[in-house]
Amino acid sequence: MQFQVKSLPHRHLVSYDRSRLGLATTLSTGLCPLESVLFHGTRPGWIELIAGVMFSGKSEELVRRVRRAVIAKKRVQVFKSHLDARYAGLYTVSTHDGGLVDAEPVDSSEAVLRALRPDTEVVAVDEVQFLDDGIVAAANGLADRGVRVVLAGIDMDFRGLPFGPMPTLLAIAEIVDKLQAICVVCGGPASRNQRLVDGKPALWESPTIMVGGRESYEARCRHCHRVPRADEDQTALL
Numbered sequence: 001m002q003f004q005v006k007s008l009p010h011r012h013l014v015s016y017d018r019s020r021l022g023l024a025t026t027l028s029t030g031l032c033p034l035e036s037v038l039f040h041g042t043r044p045g046w047i048e049l050i051a052g053v054m055f056s057g058k059s060e061e062l063v064r065r066v067r068r069a070v071i072a073k074k075r076v077q078v079f080k081s082h083l084d085a086r087y088a089g090l091y092t093v094s095t096h097d098g099g100l101v102d103a104e105p106v107d108s109s110e111a112v113l114r115a116l117r118p119d120t121e122v123v124a125v126d127e128v129q130f131l132d133d134g135i136v137a138a139a140n141g142l143a144d145r146g147v148r149v150v151l152a153g154i155d156m157d158f159r160g161l162p163f164g165p166m167p168t169l170l171a172i173a174e175i176v177d178k179l180q181a182i183c184v185v186c187g188g189p190a191s192r193n194q195r196l197v198d199g200k201p202a203l204w205e206s207p208t209i210m211v212g213g214r215e216s217y218e219a220r221c222r223h224c225h226r227v228p229r230a231d232e233d234q235t236a237l238l
């Protein structure tokens, strides 16, 4: 189906409000606005970045885009950081809601490039914040040669600081979707990852990536997010 975005009737354009209606909102064409714009009348090859806090629906959105690309008979490869083995394990991208697609675990940007098949048209990478900075050049190189690159990653670490390659990816991606979760404390929109150790806010000084630790995470808004420093009185912050 061919159509020009510019020629869409006004009512279609005003009905698109991602922040209120959610990303899966579709135009009357059945395509989401992003896909409508990109799949019609442009050369292939670009970077889409789905960024945000844990529980914000990044994996759901990545899985949704992958499924649609498969339906469109594109040759798709899905990767995810080997550091994420939550729920269904290492060989799937799984969501907090139980949705999943098969994925190849990778420990570096090099590994993505090594595993890539020459005829792949769509590359999706989940948990991209865990990969090294080489993912920036890798994603650019793939997009330059016509591959649709779909990346999903946590934009801030538990302290609220930019996470790994995410700031640069946010800058170079053609399309950025920043998702929010629901703050478990106040019910507002959540943008921050609250790390808890034994139910208490983790200290600022703790490592950015904890593997196999006793920690848990909650989605929280800026105002409910707590990251005490070692020299602060933690009980005052609870």
Ligand code: ADP
Binding pocket: 052, 053, 054, 055, 056, 057, 058, 059, 060, 061, 094, 095, 096, 097, 180, 181, 182, 183, 184, 219
């Ligand atoms: P992400 O990849 O961003 O961590 P997922 O796509 O895996 O997120 O999961 C999103 C789903 O998590 C939501 O659709 C919802 O069912 C569930 N969920 C659990 N806790 C929350 C929360 N605090 N805010 C929003 N969604 C939540």
Ligand code: ZN
Binding pocket: 183, 184, 185, 186, 187, 188, 220, 221, 222, 223, 224, 225
């Ligand atoms: Zn809050």
